[in-house]
Amino acid sequence: MSAFPDRAKVVIVGLGGIVGASVAHHLIERGWDDIVGIDKSGIPTDIGSTAHASDFCYTTSHDYLSVWTSQYSVDFFDKMGHYERIGGIEVARTGDDAWMEEIKRKVTSGKAFGTNVRLVSPSEIKEMFPLIEEDQVQGGMFDPDAGLVVPRSQAVAGKLVDAGEQSGKLKSFANTPAKSLIVEDGRVKGVVTHRGTIMADHVIVCAGLWGRLIANMVGEDLPVMPVDHPLTFFGPYNEFEGTGKDIGLPLLRDQGNSAYMRDTGDPKTTEGGQIEWGYYETTHPRMCHPRDLQEKEEARLSPSQRDLEMEQVIEPLERAMELTPILGELGYNEAWSFNGLLQVSAAGGPSCGESQKVRGLWYCVAIWVKDAPGYGKLIADWITDGRTEIDHAAIDYSRFYQHQMTEKYIEERCYESAQKIYFPAIHPREPYLGGRNIKRSPFYEREVELGGYFMELGGWERAHGYAANEHLLEKYGNQVPVRENEWDSRHFWRVSNAEHLALSEDCGIINLSHFFMFDVEGPDHVELMEWLCAAKIGGDNNIGKGIYTHFLDDEGRVRADLTVFRMADRCRIVDGADAGPRDLHYVRRMAQDKGLDVTVTDVSEQYTTIGIWGPNARENLKKVVADPAGLDPENFPFAAIRQIEIAGKQVSALRLSYVGEQGWELHMKFEDGLAVWDALRGLGIMAVGVETYANSRRMEKSLRLQNADLLTQYNLYEADLARPKVKEADFRGKEKHLEYRARDHQPAMLCTLVMTENTDASGVQRFPVGAMPVMDPETGKTLVDSEGRISYTTSVAYGPTVGKNIALAYLPREYCEVGRTLNVEYFSETYPVEVTGIGYKPLYDPENLKPRS
Numbered sequence: 001m002s003a004f005p006d007r008a009k010v011v012i013v014g015l016g017g018i019v020g021a022s023v024a025h026h027l028i029e030r031g032w033d034d035i036v037g038i039d040k041s042g043i044p045t046d047i048g049s050t051a052h053a054s055d056f057c058y059t060t061s062h063d064y065l066s067v068w069t070s071q072y073s074v075d076f077f078d079k080m081g082h083y084e085r086i087g088g089i090e091v092a093r094t095g096d097d098a099w100m101e102e103i104k105r106k107v108t109s110g111k112a113f114g115t116n117v118r119l120v121s122p123s124e125i126k127e128m129f130p131l132i133e134e135d136q137v138q139g140g141m142f143d144p145d146a147g148l149v150v151p152r153s154q155a156v157a158g159k160l161v162d163a164g165e166q167s168g169k170l171k172s173f174a175n176t177p178a179k180s181l182i183v184e185d186g187r188v189k190g191v192v193t194h195r196g197t198i199m200a201d202h203v204i205v206c207a208g209l210w211g212r213l214i215a216n217m218v219g220e221d222l223p224v225m226p227v228d229h230p231l232t233f234f235g236p237y238n239e240f241e242g243t244g245k246d247i248g249l250p251l252l253r254d255q256g257n258s259a260y261m262r263d264t265g266d267p268k269t270t271e272g273g274q275i276e277w278g279y280y281e282t283t284h285p286r287m288c289h290p291r292d293l294q295e296k297e298e299a300r301l302s303p304s305q306r307d308l309e310m311e312q313v314i315e316p317l318e319r320a321m322e323l324t325p326i327l328g329e330l331g332y333n334e335a336w337s338f339n340g341l342l343q344v345s346a347a348g349g350p351s352c353g354e355s356q357k358v359r360g361l362w363y364c365v366a367i368w369v370k371d372a373p374g375y376g377k378l379i380a381d382w383i384t385d386g387r388t389e390i391d392h393a394a395i396d397y398s399r400f401y402q403h404q405m406t407e408k409y410i411e412e413r414c415y416e417s418a419q420k421i422y423f424p425a426i427h428p429r430e431p432y433l434g435g436r437n438i439k440r441s442p443f444y445e446r447e448v449e450l451g452g453y454f455m456e457l458g459g460w461e462r463a464h465g466y467a468a469n470e471h472l473l474e475k476y477g478n479q480v481p482v483r484e485n486e487w488d489s490r491h492f493w494r495v496s497n498a499e500h501l502a503l504s505e506d507c508g509i510i511n512l513s514h515f516f517m518f519d520v521e522g523p524d525h526v527e528l529m530e531w532l533c534a535a536k537i538g539g540d541n542n543i544g545k546g547i548y549t550h551f552l553d554d555e556g557r558v559r560a561d562l563t564v565f566r567m568a569d570r571c572r573i574v575d576g577a578d579a580g581p582r583d584l585h586y587v588r589r590m591a592q593d594k595g596l597d598v599t600v601t602d603v604s605e606q607y608t609t610i611g612i613w614g615p616n617a618r619e620n621l622k623k624v625v626a627d628p629a630g631l632d633p634e635n636f637p638f639a640a641i642r643q644i645e646i647a648g649k650q651v652s653a654l655r656l657s658y659v660g661e662q663g664w665e666l667h668m669k670f671e672d673g674l675a676v677w678d679a680l681r682g683l684g685i686m687a688v689g690v691e692t693y694a695n696s697r698r699m700e701k702s703l704r705l706q707n708a709d710l711l712t713q714y715n716l717y718e719a720d721l722a723r724p725k726v727k728e729a730d731f732r733g734k735e736k737h738l739e740y741r742a743r744d745h746q747p748a749m750l751c752t753l754v755m756t757e758n759t760d761a762s763g764v765q766r767f768p769v770g771a772m773p774v775m776d777p778e779t780g781k782t783l784v785d786s787e788g789r790i791s792y793t794t795s796v797a798y799g800p801t802v803g804k805n806i807a808l809a810y811l812p813r814e815y816c817e818v819g820r821t822l823n824v825e826y827f828s829e830t831y832p833v834e835v836t837g838i839g840y841k842p843l844y845d846p847e848n849l850k851p852r853s
Contacts (some may be wrong), residue, residue: 002171008036008682011191011200013178013207013214016045018053019367020206021157022376025256027850030384031170037161038191040177040210044158047302050369052340054278055149056251056262057370058088060106060114060141062428062770064792067113068390069374073299075148075371077535081746082156087147088251089120089129091137093323093705094380094671099256101487102425104142104828110143111669111773111782111825112792119828128250136323142250150260151270153369171823178207181217181361182269188218188360200208202383204362207435209304209341210291210353211365218358221405224366224395225414226293228286228306228339230313231265231561234330235274240266247356257319258282258423261327271657274336277320277327285418287340287411306339344421346413347404353381353397356585359592363397371603387553391711392740398577400583403459409435428770430493431455440515442608442673443493450687450771453493459516465496465689474499479800481765487827488767496691497800503697504661504801507614508688509680512674516580517604520587521570524596529564529571532590534716534737538728542566546574546641546654556715558734560586565641565654572603572666579706580604608673611693612680613663615850624679638852647679648823659697659850660844686846695797699806700844702752702837709794709808719750720811720839747786748810752837753793753822755805767805772824774809777832783822785812793824802843 010027014020014035024037057077059070063730077083094099107322110117120142126134128142149156150551164170173195181203190199205214209326212222221283240248252261259279267273300307310317321328343366345351350366352375362383369373378395379567381388388412393399401410412434438459441447447454450469473480473495480497483489489575499508527535535549536542540794543566549776551560560583565572575583584602591598612621626645635644636655644653649672654665668676681687703709704719715724717740726738740746757806758766773782776792783791784795793807807824815822820835836843845851 002845005036005171005198006196008198009034009201010202010204011198012037012204014205015039015161015172017048017050017206017208018153018155018372019364019375022373023204023364024170024208025160026376026380028164028167028169030380033169037170037172037175038178038193039174041171041175041296042611043174044154044204047296047304048343050154050157050715051302051306051334052305053153053369054276054361055153055369056142058146060110060117064108064113065390065394067115067372072374072377073371074145075543080156082150083147083149084247085145086247086250086370088143089125089140090255091125091140093256095269095462096139100138101827106263107141107828109771113773114790116145117141120297127656129252131324131326133323145249147367148247152507169514174360177804178214184217185357185361188358200254202360202362204364209293209343210290218361219361220355220357222352222363222365223400223404223410224343225410226288226290226341229342229343230279230308231338231340231408232277233274233336234327235333236265237275238267238273249650254323255422257316259320261324274333275330279316280421282419282423283413287415287495292469301338304341307798308337308339319810324534329636329724344417345413346417349395352395353398354400360434387712388438388557391713393582396582396783398582401459401581403438427490431491437461439619441511442670443677445675457514460577462514462690463511465493465499466687466689469495469499472502476501484764485766488769497696499688500685500692500696500800503614503688503692507616507620507685509722510611510688510693512609512611514577515609516575516577517607518584519570519572519597519601519603522598523597525571528591528596528598530729531563531731534731537564537566543568544641546639550716552733552737553712554733556733556740557712558714558719559712559718561710576706607667608670610666612666613659613661614659615662617663620685623663623683647675649675651676658703659693660701661850662853696799699795699797700799700801701842702840705795713789714810716749717741718746736750745813747787747837748789749816749836750808750810751805751811752841753833754830756835757833758805758831765797766826770824772826775823775825776825777821783812
């Protein structure tokens with residue numbers, strides 16, 4: 001063993017698992033050296049999840065990032081010679097029509113994100129998997145790229161570490177737990193172990209189940225939690241004796257029963273001669289805080305393997321025996337069976353990226369085997385370049401609010417997530433039940449009285465529509481179709497579309513308290529914002545204006561979409577609830593990296609916002625302001641900010657619109673919000689749910705949403721949001737931005753698509769939610785541009801004004817033709833769409849006259 005070092009460029013805490021080993025490998029690939037990896041036990045691990053993982057991989061998911069990391073990982077394992085691409089089946093049982101619909105949705109998502117998954121019939125399933133009872137299934141899907149890491153991901157981790165050590169760029173030390181982290185001036189400086197202290201520039205936490213305990217060392221927490229996963233074994237099963245195979249039949253998922261099954265191959269292989277059956281508990285999952293994990297010497301098997309009682313799984317196991325009777329024919333191997341701990345997330349994804357509190361401290365936690373090499377690449381690229389080739393906003397640790405890292409919240413949300421690992425299907429608009437009512441607007445009780453239909457974003461309770469407005473359906477019912485399909489109507493309220501139409505005839509107010517706001521102030525605040533923003537921020541002429549702008553990365557791709565209020569002494573960033581925390585941390589880090597004297601302060605809960613919009617917005621607002629003439633167009637130009645007074649309260653009014661109508665955003669102190677709301681409501685102005693703002697009218701106006709339509713795979717010209725002139729001042733990404741500007745054409749453009757027919761095979765009109773592949777009608781293939789980027793719908797909603805389903809999607813240049821017919825797929829049925837706009841082309845008020853009226 002090497003002498004224990006006192007200095008390294010990078011220390012990886014948790015090298016022994018497949019995640020830590022993958023991070024080390026990819027750092028070395030990117031040119032890093034002087035890497036030290038430590039682990040609390042063996043390397044490869046003998047106590048972590050990698051040591052007992054089932055090691056199978058499916059490439060199917062309903063989000064692109066998960067598909068990308070799985071596909072990368074499968075190819076990575078395959079190139080190493082450690083992957084059996086045996087294929088994987090997922091079945092829907094006879095009578096379980098709901099799960100058959102979910103399988104169709106998975107196949108559609110697979111096409112959207114570039115997998116090879118396809119639907120299969122009961123006879124095809126029986127042919128591929130003879131152990132199944134054919135009459136028990138009505139259909140399924142087959143993923144030809146699914147398979148098994150062989151002989152074990154544990155072995156692959158060991159091989160990666162060995163290769164790193166042989167390169168001379170990695171040193172590994174088993175049985176060396178991190179005791180504490182050294183932090184000075186907000187930056188990590190080293191790791192303390194019982195062997196000695198290693199000073200380091202970067203520390204990457206890949207400690208899996210123990211990751212939260214490492215984060216706790218610097219006063220942070222990670223919103224993840226271990227949960228028991230019952231793994232049972234039956235045998236002997238000698239069908240593949242003498243073949244040398246690690247697996248002989250395709251993988252089988254029975255997700256309607258929250259279970260899976262696979263054989264373990266030749267009895268002479270690692271775990272051979274058995275059938276493995278695994279289950280995820282859907283009602284009472286057994287959670288475990290990492291501080292309660294046993295030590296190695298205390299555990300019967302290992303800290304990540306806990307005792308299993310047959311009573312835990314007897315009911316689903318009996319259902320599994322109906323599908324695959326062999327489970328009842330073979331003997332139960334109690335000695336091999338256990339509860340394996342794995343991690344679930346409180347926020348729908350892992351915790352990756354730089355610490356919110358400590359620079360140079362990185363996390364890569366709650367990663368499954370099927371994604372580990374993919375995350376290894378993401379982390380290595382992220383640390384090296386500051387960006388990744390696929391947008392990583394969905395897994396960035398800086399996306400979390402502080403309330404999302406409290407123990408109560410983590411426990412509630414993780415418990416709920418654990419119930420839905422395999423079953424039931426999760427709707428794209430699925431709300432959490434736990435961790436709710438954390439943030440409420442100052443007029444929340446008024447919204448309750450109106451019968452608000454609440455969903456949550458960023459902790460804020462937001463009404464998407466109001467029961468008090470149901471009477472509007474009498475007037476607008478013929479323009480607001482009934483969504484007969486339950487999936488399409490789930491978590492949607494028909495009154496929202498009626499409110500949308502009523503607002504455009506008169507006026508409405510919308511609760512925008514969810515806005516994330518932070519102030520950037522100090523001697524260098526203008527210099528910093530000028531560097532970060534693609535739009536011009538500096539200059540006295542911009543004081544008193546609201547400036548819509550973007551942050552770009554070094555490749556000139558779109559990182560953020562926000563509004564800057566330029567004040568005399570500060571800039572106030574008004575951001576979305578989803579992107580806000582991440583953008584705040586980014587601004588702080590950029591200020592630190594550039595050595596600028598600024599202070600960045602979250603003021604989101606000090607202020608609140610109400611939107612007032614509609615053709616009668618000015619007329620109504622004049623009735624409650626102290627200076628009505630101040631609202632006239634000549635006194636209050638578009639995009640300007642003015643101080644007005646409503647009900648004796650000072651309000652910052654921004655004349656801007658996200659709903660395509662005349663009106664203002666009204667910003668005020670939080671404690672003044674109720675008085676302003678009551679003054680406006682006292683005029684009889686209708687409260688309109690946020691559904692109109694966030695979805696239906698946004699789509700009619702072709703407005704882009706960060707982290708959905710705006711991604712770091714695309715530039716501002718492709719999104720058609722670049723300004724006519726590029727400012728003189730330097731800004732991040734400017735060099736690449738100018739390169740894109742100089743192109744004769746962009747390889748893709750964000751286009752507006754309208755469904756010209758939405759009736760399915762059963763005669764029911766469909767109103768899509770979620771991503772859909774965009775396909776060539778002649779070939780049936782999903783479109784791919786010259787840079788290899790696949791076309792799928794990034795946003796979709798029904799527009800009641802135009803009476804059509806509207807979607808946004810990036811299309812390859814050769815398909816960017818107004819009037820062209822393409823296809824989309826929804827639940828494995830094909831629907832025609834027409835390209836109605838290349839770039840920013842609103843369907844409603846295309847000349848944008850209404851907001852400027």
